[in-house]
Amino acid sequence: MDASASPSRSIATHLGGALNAARAAFRHTARIALDIALPTLCVSCREPVSGEGVCATCWSKLSFIAPPYCPRLGIPFVYDPGPELLSMEAIANPPAYRRARAAVRYDDVARTLVHALKYQDRTDLAPAMGRWMARAGRELLADADALIPVPLHWRRGWSRRYNQSGALARVIAQQTGVKLASEALRRVRPTQQQIGLSRSQRATNVQGAFKVAAPRQSEIAGRRVVLVDDVLTSGATADACARALLRAKAAAVDVLVFARVVDTHKAPI
Numbered sequence: 001m002d003a004s005a006s007p008s009r010s011i012a013t014h015l016g017g018a019l020n021a022a023r024a025a026f027r028h029t030a031r032i033a034l035d036i037a038l039p040t041l042c043v044s045c046r047e048p049v050s051g052e053g054v055c056a057t058c059w060s061k062l063s064f065i066a067p068p069y070c071p072r073l074g075i076p077f078v079y080d081p082g083p084e085l086l087s088m089e090a091i092a093n094p095p096a097y098r099r100a101r102a103a104v105r106y107d108d109v110a111r112t113l114v115h116a117l118k119y120q121d122r123t124d125l126a127p128a129m130g131r132w133m134a135r136a137g138r139e140l141l142a143d144a145d146a147l148i149p150v151p152l153h154w155r156r157g158w159s160r161r162y163n164q165s166g167a168l169a170r171v172i173a174q175q176t177g178v179k180l181a182s183e184a185l186r187r188v189r190p191t192q193q194q195i196g197l198s199r200s201q202r203a204t205n206v207q208g209a210f211k212v213a214a215p216r217q218s219e220i221a222g223r224r225v226v227l228v229d230d231v232l233t234s235g236a237t238a239d240a241c242a243r244a245l246l247r248a249k250a251a252a253v254d255v256l257v258f259a260r261v262v263d264t265h266k267a268p269i
C-alpha cells in the first residue's frame with residue numbers, strides 16, 4: 001500500500017507545486033495587467049495621471065506662493081510694498097519663529113493633497129510635495145543646520161502609523177542635504193485637534209505640549225533649525241514648537257510648511 005501510495009502522493013505534490021507556481025505566475029501577470037489597465041489616478045480629481053499625484057489641470061489650480069510676501073510670515077502681498085516691509089499680522093502678533101515659508105496656499109487642491117498624505121497613507125505624494133517645499137524654503141534651508149518635523153503624540157502616531165511631517169522632512173533632507181533630527185522634539189502631552197478652535201484657544205491647546213529631551217539638547221543648542229509641517233493655520237503649533245526649540249538654545253527657528261492658510265479669519269480646517 002505504502003509503496004504504491006508514495007508515487008501518487010509524490011505526483012500529487014508535484015502537481016500541487018506546479019499549480020501553486022502557475023497561480024503565482026498568474027497573480028504576477030494579473031498584477032502587471034492591472035498596473036497597465038489602471039493607471040494612477042489624480043488625487044484631486046481622480047482623472048488618470050502619468051507619474052505623480054496630481055494631473056496637469058489640478059497642478060495649475062494649486063496656488064504656489066511666490067514673492068512679494070511678508071519676509072517674516074511668508075504671507076503673500078497683493079502688491080509689492082518694498083523690501084523688508086512686514087505684514088500687519090507679523091507686527092501685531094510677532095511669532096517666536098524667525099521666518100515662515102509655504103509652498104502653496106491652503107485651498108481645495110492643497111487640502112486634498114494634505115488629507116491624502118495624512119489620512120490615506122498616500123506617502124507617494126511626499127516626494128512632489130517635499131520638492132515644492134524645498135523650493136519655497138530655499139532661503140531658509142540655505143543656512144539651516146537641522147530639519148525638525150512637528151512631532152505627533154505617540155498615541156496618534158500609532159493609530160496613523162507614520163508622521164506626515166516626518167515624511168515631508170525626509171524628502172527635504174534628501175533634496176538639500178540638511179540633516180534630519182526627527183527625535184529631537186517630542187510632543188509630551190496629547191493635544192486636542194486644532195480644528196474649530198479660535199486663535200487663542202489654539203495657542204492654549206498647544207502651550208507646553210512640546211519639549212526637547214535633555215539628551216537631545218546637543219542636537220539643537222546653537223543650531224539654526226527649520227521646523228517642518230504640512231499646514232500652517234494660526235501658527236500656534238509652530239509657535240509652541242519654536243518656543244520649545246528656543247528653550248533648548250536653538251540659534252534660530254524657521255518654519256517650512258506645504259500649505260498655509262492665507263486668510264486666517266476663515267481658518268477652513
Ligand SMILES: [Zn+2]
Nearest residue numbers: 042045055058
Ligand atoms: Zn486632477
